[in-house]
Amino acid sequence: MTAPAPSSALAPAAALEAVPPRRSPTARFLRRAGRNPSFMIGATVLAIIVAMALFAPLITAYDPYDQDIARRLIPPVWHAKGSWEHWLGTDKLGRDYFARLVYGARISLLIGIATVVVSGLIGTALGVAGGYFGGRVDMAIGYVVNVRLALPVVLIALAAAALVGSSLETVILVLGLLLWDRFAVVARSATMQVAHADYIAAARAIGCSTRRIVLSEVMPNILNPLIVVATLEMAHAILLEAALSFLGLGVQPPLPSWGLMIAEGKQFMFFSAWVIAIPGVALASLVLAINLLGDGLRDVTAPENRS
Amino acid sequence: MLLYILRRFGVALSVALTVSIVAFLLLHLSGDLALAIAGPEASPAQVEQVRIQYGLDKPLAVQYLDWLAGALHFDFGRSFYFRETVAALVAERMPVTMTLGAIALGLALLVAIPLGVVAAVNRGGWIDRAALVFCVLGQAIPTFWLGLTLILVFAVNLRWLPVSGNATWAHFVMPAIALGWYAVPAVMRLTRNGMLDVLASDYIRTARAKGLRWPTVLFKHALRNAVVPVVALAAVQFGFMLGGSIVVEAVFSMHGLGHLAWEAIGRKDFPVVQAIVLLLASIYIGLTFLADLINAWLDPRIRVA
Numbered sequence: 001m002t003a004p005a006p007s008s009a010l011a012p013a014a015a016l017e018a019v020p021p022r023r024s025p026t027a028r029f030l031r032r033a034g035r036n037p038s039f040m041i042g043a044t045v046l047a048i049i050v051a052m053a054l055f056a057p058l059i060t061a062y063d064p065y066d067q068d069i070a071r072r073l074i075p076p077v078w079h080a081k082g083s084w085e086h087w088l089g090t091d092k093l094g095r096d097y098f099a100r101l102v103y104g105a106r107i108s109l110l111i112g113i114a115t116v117v118v119s120g121l122i123g124t125a126l127g128v129a130g131g132y133f134g135g136r137v138d139m140a141i142g143y144v145v146n147v148r149l150a151l152p153v154v155l156i157a158l159a160a161a162a163l164v165g166s167s168l169e170t171v172i173l174v175l176g177l178l179l180w181d182r183f184a185v186v187a188r189s190a191t192m193q194v195a196h197a198d199y200i201a202a203a204r205a206i207g208c209s210t211r212r213i214v215l216s217e218v219m220p221n222i223l224n225p226l227i228v229v230a231t232l233e234m235a236h237a238i239l240l241e242a243a244l245s246f247l248g249l250g251v252q253p254p255l256p257s258w259g260l261m262i263a264e265g266k267q268f269m270f271f272s273a274w275v276i277a278i279p280g281v282a283l284a285s286l287v288l289a290i291n292l293l294g295d296g297l298r299d300v301t302a303p304e305n306r307s
Numbered sequence: 308m309l310l311y312i313l314r315r316f317g318v319a320l321s322v323a324l325t326v327s328i329v330a331f332l333l334l335h336l337s338g339d340l341a342l343a344i345a346g347p348e349a350s351p352a353q354v355e356q357v358r359i360q361y362g363l364d365k366p367l368a369v370q371y372l373d374w375l376a377g378a379l380h381f382d383f384g385r386s387f388y389f390r391e392t393v394a395a396l397v398a399e400r401m402p403v404t405m406t407l408g409a410i411a412l413g414l415a416l417l418v419a420i421p422l423g424v425v426a427a428v429n430r431g432g433w434i435d436r437a438a439l440v441f442c443v444l445g446q447a448i449p450t451f452w453l454g455l456t457l458i459l460v461f462a463v464n465l466r467w468l469p470v471s472g473n474a475t476w477a478h479f480v481m482p483a484i485a486l487g488w489y490a491v492p493a494v495m496r497l498t499r500n501g502m503l504d505v506l507a508s509d510y511i512r513t514a515r516a517k518g519l520r521w522p523t524v525l526f527k528h529a530l531r532n533a534v535v536p537v538v539a540l541a542a543v544q545f546g547f548m549l550g551g552s553i554v555v556e557a558v559f560s561m562h563g564l565g566h567l568a569w570e571a572i573g574r575k576d577f578p579v580v581q582a583i584v585l586l587l588a589s590i591y592i593g594l595t596f597l598a599d600l601i602n603a604w605l606d607p608r609i610r611v612a
Contacts (some may be wrong), residue, residue: 001500008571010426037565143318143321143322143325147329149324149591149595150322150326150595151326151330152549152550152584152588153550154553155565155583156333156583156584157554157586158568158569158572159334159572159580160333160574162573163334163343163575170580210584239449239450242451243449243451243554244451246449246451246554246557247554247557247569248573249573257452259449262449262451262452262455266455269455270459273542276452276456280448280452280456284449284450284452285447285476287446287448287449288443291446291447299322303473
């Protein structure tokens with residue numbers, strides 16, 4: 001790797017240093033992103049999965065809930081007994097596997113995005129408050145983060161889902177209330193870095209309210225690392241939803257969750273390994289794409305932090 | 308240093324206390340437990356009887372203090388479902404999870420540390436890149452799916468290992484791989500970065516300049532220093548593994564603490580769930596405390612601040 005040019009997304013002065021080819025921040029971002037293979041692969045695979053989720057009815061003619069008991073567990077097309085009619089086969093109730101996979105992408109993406117919205121709000125609010133005010137506030141918030149880290153996530157999520165009643169909404173809420181720790185840690189350290197910058201002091205000197213300083217001076221300058229955390233936590237949430245659904249306390253049947261598809265296929269996996277292989281590969285691809293995108297974003301938005 | 312230890316210990320203790328409140332409230336506030344225990348067909352009189360029998364009619368604070376007082380000497384009451392005390396159940400299942408966690412951590416370190424060293428020595432080379440790719444790829448695979456795939460390959464097709472259970476050491480191989488898998492990237496990255504820092508330092512250059520053999524420099528001088536923070540990370544990872552073993556134990560039908568928790572959750576057996584949450588959280592807090600001490604011993608700047 002060549003040494004990255006010293007520039008900083010955090011300090012506004014950096015934009016002035018890079019004068020020669022004057023480009024808009026968006027153009028610079030796109031140029032850097034285009035040269036980052038991790039970002040490009042992640043973005044491409046993710047775009048394909050998002051498109052599948054959005055245009056599900058156009059991609060498959062089958063309904064993911066339509067059962068056909070006469071056509072149970074038809075293998076995919078690359079098997080001797082497979083056919084193009086159900087090219088990824090059918091499940092134990094004769095439902096088209098490709099249709100369930102495509103509609104299942106909606107569930108994974110919904111869980112990922114909704115969880116990150118909830119946890120991102122909680123974590124960012126706590127982290128910014130700790131980093132900006134410091135002192136006792138910071139100590140109290142650090143304490144809350146420590147308590148959260150000590151709680152075993154899977155166990156708490158399972159117990160809460162069992163008591164409230166497991167459903168899509170429960171999973172989102174429970175995961176959203178649990179996965180904010182990394183947002184808080186990153187928001188805190190990023191806020192501490194900018195809290196003593198001159199432009200914050202200037203904003204304070206001209207009498208801006210704390211709310212205004214936080215929203216229009218601090219937030220834009222700590223957004224980049226938070227977006228990277230958001231991608232990682234999105235992947236984390238998707239994996240956890242799959243695990244919860246697999247254990248029977250996440251998304252409930254007949255919804256086509258990928259984790260649930262693996263759980264339902266488990267009893268048939270000894271004779272038809274594809275039943276768990278297909279949703280497993282889908283899940284791994286989605287998580288891999290999001291992680292690659294996150295890694296790429298980190299390099300693109302903050303090249304000076306590259307190891 | 309003593310002051311630092313005492314302060315960290317105080318924090319750890321109060322975090323543990325807060326966790327116990329959270330664990331208690333979580334289960335008591337997320338629904339009417341008496342209704343859950345009595346079942347949907349119970350009459351209001353039966354629900355009331357259950358409420359009194361389990362002490363659920365007392366004020367919440369009293370219930371909590373009763374529970375905490377018991378928990379301090381490992382008396383977590385009786386299980387609702389199993390006809391045993393919670394302490395006996397936990398003691399019976401604990402060794403399986405601990406063994407599993409220890410083997411998983413051992414395997415993870417055995418793979419991650421050498422890989423991190425090799426990656427650092429060949430920085431930018433193909434091994435370094437392959438290791439990084441492996442990290443990103445590996446983290447994307449869901450634990451339970453990895454477990455099922457291992458079963459299909461090594462138990463069903465190759466018939467090398469038993470499918471499930473925890474009777475012999477062979478039963479622990481696949482679950483330990485599935486559980487240890489996720490610790491590898493973090494440990495490897497830390498080893499690699501630690502080694503890169505150390506290898507760039509003056510004393511390594513001196514050691515090489517005075518003609519010491521490369522392996523001696525690498526293992527006696529460099530690795531010894533790079534590995535200390537890894538020990539701290541390993542302690543924390545072990546805590547994560549105990550919490551995460553619930554999924555692995557479910558896949559491989561191992562009767563450890565995680566499996567017990569899963570069963571207890573399904574049966575609304577909340578004394579068991581509470582005890583396991585408190586126990587795992589306490590172990591995690593203890594391990595992070597240990598990690599803090601290791602880091603402070605290593606870096607005096609931490610303990611002064």
